[in-house]
Amino acid sequence: MRRRSTSLKVLALTGFAFLYLPILTMVVLSFNESRLVTVWSGFSPKWYGELLHDDQILGAAMISLKIAFISASLAVVLGTLAGFALSRFPKFRGKVALTGMVSAPLVMPEVITGLALLLLFVAMESLLGWPKGRGVVTLIISHVTFCMAYVAVVVQSRLADMDGVIEEAALDLGARPWRVFVDITLPMIAPALVSGWLLSFTVSFDDLVISAFVSGPGYSTLPMVIFSKVRLGVSPEVNALATMMIVVVGIGVVLFTWNAARLHRMRQREERAAAAGL
């Protein structure tokens, strides 16, 4: 297999270059002194300074961070309940409906989800008087709805990988279902909860289309501000902002991968030690 892999390697590395070339260009251009973004005139970090004094961007970033934090946390709770019910309850009323609905937001075109949620909020406001207007509440409800799908999928696959033997043993020994869940299930699915939260946070922080539909005047999230800036043309500040976001995400992914690899090696060592002990 190894011999013929040269052509495969070339094709694959071309694919990776395709993925990274635009990102790398953007990072380099963020240090360009010229306002004409794509004409190089010298190295300068000045756009980062300007970025830190741009109140519009900073304000929008704060709104986005707040909404992403709350949405991701609520989505982890709801998504874990959904994932747990789907993989651990043999049957319950509405299982088919939950199975279908929990993954549907992942593939639903965003323009449809956004429009549908906005029309719902408008109808609810005129019928029930809640939610009043559109802003933080409507943004959070919408983000939770599509983020919980990610959490449910991650939790469900994690639970499917573990058999329920330990949980059953605890139940047999008289532990109540709630205690079994808190003491056994939760610690075992903790990694899935962490990745579900991170995924939800990122997806919520990045969302443009659904947010544009459901937010009201005065509540512009960061992607909405970037979108309106980009529509007017490329701007060196956006390059700087993008670079900062890529660096943060990059560090996160590297740490996560490194940690996963470390745990993997640790488990392998333990397994070898256990095998040697036998």
Next chain:
Amino acid sequence: MSGGDQTAAQAVPDPGVASRPRTGSVLTRLKHRLPLPRGLGQGMVSGIPLGWLLVFFLLPFGVVLKISLADTAIAMPPYTALLDWDGEAVATLQLNFGKYLFLLEDTLYLSAYAGSLKVAAVSTLFCLLIGYPMALFIARQPAERRPLWLALVILPFWTSLLLRVYAWIGLLQHNGVINNILINLGIIDQPLVMMQTDFAVYLGVVYTYLPFMVLPLYATLEKLDETLLEAAADLGSAPWKAFLTVTLPLSRPGMVAGSMLVFIPAVGEFVIPALMGGPDTLMIGRVLWDEFFNNRDWPMASAVAVVMMVVLVIPVMLLRNGQNKTAEHG
């Protein structure tokens, strides 16, 4: 709900009796509080997310359907009521199919649906062509190096879609990086027109959705039994022939899953055609957006959404469920 009781739970002695006489701090009493009836506890675990999704995911589509049958009105919200109370107890139901008729009459909508399908289909094909070698390459790496390559695929996926599209604008635009380089090298005299073209839209969609193709493909290829390929080689099959007859057919589930993950969102894509496409790049997501935000025609936007759901999303989702079921049973 009683059907959900696990057999194991029957071994639990009734804890209510034991915990009631216990005294002590609030905390211990809370810990040993009367448990909810088992059926109710389970009902809440499944009921809360189910209820949330019914209200905030299913119900909205009912509202969209309802408003698509209303007529546009100069009011807030800008549509007419379906039910009219004429003073007394008599209500009249007014259904208006005018928006759907208009969808069929005006070629703008039909060509936008067709355009979205074309962009999504062609982009899916290119994602498959570019993503397959990447997935196969990662799957053939030594186990300890795979997480690194996977992280390289996932990293762009974790960064903002908007910013990745933006990165291409800097490369493709009139005085962008590519044109500057080509002119400085003397390859071209005039800048190439790449932005605001269909080419830019295809490029943007392929670039954005490539990780969605690579990850499911890798998941299938990783599980592939290497001994099958060795057997094929032992029996004298050339590597490319073994690939065509063994690897490719066995990786079909990954190809299908990846294609769905690329195709469906690509059909409704708004950001990429809005930022990279020209005025004549017709895609249905953009048409819906314009109907809503620019024309303020909520019923028309709803009708566009309903047709997109019925024609594109539901069939593809049913197909996907069918695929999953056959994969489980097969």
